[in-house]
Amino acid sequence: MAGATQSLPTKPVSPFLAWWRRTSYTRAAYLYLVPAAIVMGVITFYPMFYQVWMSFTDFGIKNLRRDAPPPNYVGLQNYKDIFPDKIKLFGNEIDTFGTGKLAAKVQNFNFLRILGFNLIWTFANVPFHVIIGVLVAMLLNTQGLWLKKIYRAIYVFPMLLPWLVVATVWRNMFDQDSGSINLLLATVGGWFGVPAEVFRIRWMESIEIPIKGFFPGVPLPLSFYAMLLTNLWMGWPFMTIVATGALQSIPKDLYEAASIDGANGVQQFFKITVPLLRPAMIPATMVGIITTFNLFSCIFFMSGGGPLRMTEILVTTAYDLVRAQRLYGMAAAFCVIIFFVLLILTLITNRITKATERYDA
Amino acid sequence: MPESKFSLKNIFRRKSGGGFVEQERRLPLGKQILLQLVCLFVAFTVLFPLMWVVSLSLDPRNIARPTEFRLIPPGASLDAYKRVLDQPTANPVKFWELARNQFFLASGTAIFSVLIGILAAYSFSRFEYPGRRGIMLGVVTVLMLPSIATMAPLFVLLNSINITIGDLSFNLRNSLFGVGIAIAAGQLPFAIWNLKGYLDTIPRELEEAARIDGASPNQLFVRIVLPLATPALAVTAFLAFNASWTEFGFSWLFLSNPKDFTLAMSLWNMVGQFSGDTPWSVFSAMALMVAMPVAIVYLMLQKYIVSGLTIGSVK
Numbered sequence A: 001m002a003g004a005t006q007s008l009p010t011k012p013v014s015p016f017l018a019w020w021r022r023t024s025y026t027r028a029a030y031l032y033l034v035p036a037a038i039v040m041g042v043i044t045f046y047p048m049f050y051q052v053w054m055s056f057t058d059f060g061i062k063n064l065r066r067d068a069p070p071p072n073y074v075g076l077q078n079y080k081d082i083f084p085d086k087i088k089l090f091g092n093e094i095d096t097f098g099t100g101k102l103a104a105k106v107q108n109f110n111f112l113r114i115l116g117f118n119l120i121w122t123f124a125n126v127p128f129h130v131i132i133g134v135l136v137a138m139l140l141n142t143q144g145l146w147l148k149k150i151y152r153a154i155y156v157f158p159m160l161l162p163w164l165v166v167a168t169v170w171r172n173m174f175d176q177d178s179g180s181i182n183l184l185l186a187t188v189g190g191w192f193g194v195p196a197e198v199f200r201i202r203w204m205e206s207i208e209i210p211i212k213g214f215f216p217g218v219p220l221p222l223s224f225y226a227m228l229l230t231n232l233w234m235g236w237p238f239m240t241i242v243a244t245g246a247l248q249s250i251p252k253d254l255y256e257a258a259s260i261d262g263a264n265g266v267q268q269f270f271k272i273t274v275p276l277l278r279p280a281m282i283p284a285t286m287v288g289i290i291t292t293f294n295l296f297s298c299i300f301f302m303s304g305g306g307p308l309r310m311t312e313i314l315v316t317t318a319y320d321l322v323r324a325q326r327l328y329g330m331a332a333a334f335c336v337i338i339f340f341v342l343l344i345l346t347l348i349t350n351r352i353t354k355a356t357e358r359y360d361a
Numbered sequence B: 001m002p003e004s005k006f007s008l009k010n011i012f013r014r015k016s017g018g019g020f021v022e023q024e025r026r027l028p029l030g031k032q033i034l035l036q037l038v039c040l041f042v043a044f045t046v047l048f049p050l051m052w053v054v055s056l057s058l059d060p061r062n063i064a065r066p067t068e069f070r071l072i073p074p075g076a077s078l079d080a081y082k083r084v085l086d087q088p089t090a091n092p093v094k095f096w097e098l099a100r101n102q103f104f105l106a107s108g109t110a111i112f113s114v115l116i117g118i119l120a121a122y123s124f125s126r127f128e129y130p131g132r133r134g135i136m137l138g139v140v141t142v143l144m145l146p147s148i149a150t151m152a153p154l155f156v157l158l159n160s161i162n163i164t165i166g167d168l169s170f171n172l173r174n175s176l177f178g179v180g181i182a183i184a185a186g187q188l189p190f191a192i193w194n195l196k197g198y199l200d201t202i203p204r205e206l207e208e209a210a211r212i213d214g215a216s217p218n219q220l221f222v223r224i225v226l227p228l229a230t231p232a233l234a235v236t237a238f239l240a241f242n243a244s245w246t247e248f249g250f251s252w253l254f255l256s257n258p259k260d261f262t263l264a265m266s267l268w269n270m271v272g273q274f275s276g277d278t279p280w281s282v283f284s285a286m287a288l289m290v291a292m293p294v295a296i297v298y299l300m301l302q303k304y305i306v307s308g309l310t311i312g313s314v315k
Helices: A002-006 A015-022 A024-054 A077-082 A111-140 A148-155 A163-173 A180-191 A222-248 A252-260 A265-293 A296-302 A314-323 A328-360 B008-025 B029-058 B079-086 B095-126 B132-144 B147-159 B176-201 B205-212 B217-228 B230-245 B249-254 B263-269 B280-314
Strands: A086-089 A092-095 B162-165 B168-171
Touching (some): A015 A024, A024 B147, A077 A328, A111 A222, A111 A265, A111 B029, A148 B029, A163 A222, A163 A296, A163 B263, A222 A296, A222 B029, A296 A314, A328 B147, B029 B280, B079 B095, B095 B217, B095 B263, B147 B176, B147 B249, B230 B280, B263 B280
Antiparallel strands (some): B162 B168
8 A cells, every 4th residue: 555655656666666566465475475385395295296206116125224225216016016906896807907916015905905994984983973973962952951061061071082092092991801891791791691701802803704794895893893983982072062053053943933833853853953954064074084084093003903904994004004014115105095085085075065055055 | 232132122022032931941851861861871981981091090909900890999099190100111211201202292393383374374364366276275185185194205304314413413203303393294284274264254354444554464464463363373283282292103103212202102102012011000090191181271272172173164
């Protein structure tokens, strides 16, 4: 503003000065961006591009030393090695571009099974969180319920705890001999005369598949169900908080009007509560999907991906490739794949969100 | 407006309305008891792990593993806490040293990412310039990625840097400083995005008025935006602190010197394959001591945190 008044025709200024004053606003904008741009450029974006380059090399432990020779360029070999050479589809075996050689270095590695498990893990968890979260929110929203405030304070408790602590504690709770889950089951079973030996369940180690044929090619061992339970404990309170906020903003008149028109509770739930909860629950669900898909802490601390890598998800596999296997080039390729999987997942969930929004309008 | 709110008519309406609601609010006793039972059951499932851990940590018998199911310990002793304070793991490191490392890591990354994040957030929120949308898209893309997905290049790159200051020489990868850099790489985009979401909700009228009076963008930022954004700064810093307080992946991958170890690593040392015969009472005491500080602050900031998280996602 000051620049504009000073550069009136009566007071001639050089073209450079005029330009300098005219762009002061934009310059300030960029100046505020500079620190973040430099820092993110160096510690975020540069490593990401470096990762793409690494994924085309055989970067290994031999290339770590500073005077070590640079790794060899291997083209798409890493990607080929990660991908299996054959895919079974409806009984037919189809050749792919992959070689599946990583499975020879890393025992029980199977990329498609890990990807499948990751998706099953995500879409088995989040619906439970949302449904239980909404049900508890409705329970706490019941008019005239006693001790509402105390329950509300208790129910947010899991959200206060870090995943590291929750997962390690639950891992001990699922211990075969001393875990509180087995001991509790044995105590309750004792009341009904069931011998305690029945409840020496090997939650984390058992390789038996309790329910077979759920998903072809993706076995779900007991540790999957144990972690499902843990993540359920951890996940629903967030959904309850989001749903409570949305429920309280629904005008009571709507329900009164509906009950005057003769709508019963179920009809009111599906015609009023669900549509009006949707705008709040869908973003929360998306956050839940992405978080659960990358839930490193739960898997790593509880089952460690075991038994036999049956509960490994993409991020825990990548961590294993770096830390235990020290295949840096291969891990880089794996992380590039994770990036694209996440991109597709985000785009799909975004699409669904937009579609339902349009449906609402 | 305020006077009409307290007008006689309104007070009457309120009272009668209130009475009507009171009548409707009464729940039949049978239904009340049924719902109370459901609520109590949910509360029990929520509190069960906590009661178990607290009970274990206070157990005076100092047993390696529980053999029977108890939620109330037979008596109480703070022996386990004493052991944790003295030497939580097999490494000769005291609890306060681990906590100090973790605190440096967490507060360092939190302050760093909020300081730089608020500048970028101001730029994104209040200016219009070529390339803005593109850069924002870049930030969001990084946000979508789990921070662990860039650990391979960070490990390799930080490993190739050796720093020598005077007679102090260390490898950046094998230091808390390097771990801090790796964490900040993931925290900064989150801080930028969270703060931008908050700045977008601050009305611009004040700034426009100040701008007409001739204030420069810098003055607007320091005098108006920064004071108004203080709660968001505190919450964002806390969230970053919270994430780094139990950060595990990078520390576990990078650090090899026991004197650099963090609380998170030590807690895992008491559970995983290296736990040996760590008594569960000691583990429980450690778990509670790690969780307590952040849980208390979380509880105090809870209202702001939840609204902040949902504002960002609803938009």
